[in-house]
Amino acid sequence: xxxxxxxxPLSPHLTIYRFKATMTMSILHRITGSALYFGTxxxxxxxxxxxxxxxAYASARSFFGNFFIQIILIAYSWALIHxxxxxxxxxxxxxxxxxxxxxxxxxxxxxxxxxxxLTVLLWLGIWLFA
Amino acid sequence: MKDMxxxxxxxxxxxxxxxxxxxxxxxxxxxxxxxxxxxxxxxVVVSLATGEYGSxxxxxxxxxxxxxxxxxxxxxxxxxxxxxxxxxEDYIHGPLKWVLAIGNIFFAxxxxxxxxxxxxxxxxxx
Numbered sequence: 001x002x003x004x005x006x007x008x009p010l011s012p013h014l015t016i017y018r019f020k021a022t023m024t025m026s027i028l029h030r031i032t033g034s035a036l037y038f039g040t041x042x043x044x045x046x047x048x049x050x051x052x053x054x055x056a057y058a059s060a061r062s063f064f065g066n067f068f069i070q071i072i073l074i075a076y077s078w079a080l081i082h083x084x085x086x087x088x089x090x091x092x093x094x095x096x097x098x099x100x101x102x103x104x105x106x107x108x109x110x111x112x113x114x115x116x117x118l119t120v121l122l123w124l125g126i127w128l129f130a
Numbered sequence: 131m132k133d134m135x136x137x138x139x140x141x142x143x144x145x146x147x148x149x150x151x152x153x154x155x156x157x158x159x160x161x162x163x164x165x166x167x168x169x170x171x172x173x174v175v176v177s178l179a180t181g182e183y184g185s186x187x188x189x190x191x192x193x194x195x196x197x198x199x200x201x202x203x204x205x206x207x208x209x210x211x212x213x214x215x216x217x218x219e220d221y222i223h224g225p226l227k228w229v230l231a232i233g234n235i236f237f238a239x240x241x242x243x244x245x246x247x248x249x250x251x252x253x254x255x256x
Contacts, residue, residue: 044245051248
């Protein structure tokens with residue numbers, strides 16, 4: 001049935017709605033999930049380089065030390081933290097709690113604020129103590 | 131009219147979809163595992179990533195670090211395969227859906243395979 005292409009009307013989709021905190025976090029949960037998906041290439045590359053030997057690890061280390069790659073890593077860590085906080089939100093919803101309009105909006109605001117604060121704290125910690 | 135379903139089919143209660151709540155349940159199970167494991171390994175990787183080759187190999191030679199890292203790879207790859215499958219099913223229709231659905235499984239298995247190989251190699255000091 002997936003090949004059916006008819007002119008039947010479709011239900012309204014993203015383009016018709018005004019953006020709300022909850023829907024933005026829902027979309028960001030998918031985008032960050034996709035980013036984490038493809039970013040695993042970097043993770044296993046680092047692991048494989050460390051397993052291959054000193055030379056491979058040295059080239060991986062200089063690659064990850066690059067300024068632009070560092071920015072990607074900051075974005076990647078934000079995606080990880082945002083997706084984790086969004087996941088906690090979903091686990092709370094699974095218990096049947098926090099589904100009201102007010103609470104879910106507060107959850108959405110806490111997710112974006114929390115992810116930004118934790119990402120800043122993480123990288124401050126890396127730059128101060130590493 | 132006589133019920134055409136077999137007694138086993140009726141007991142399983144899966145209907146025509148042949149599947150129940152495995153996708154939902156495994157997504158939640160691996161989500162909880164990821165919350166615990168990846169939080170720990172975020173700090174492990176941060177403490178090692180700026181370090182020398184020797185300290186990385188020394189850390190992964192530790193069985194606790196090795197087993198934990200392998201569990202991270204397995205849990206994360208199961209989770210991301212399920213998540214990407216949902217995204218593909220939601221947005222991609224027609225024959226391309228099947229190409230991407232199969233590619234998604236291959237990608238998750240490839241990441242898991244390379245990751246686990248690297249961890250096992252470092253654990254046994256190859």
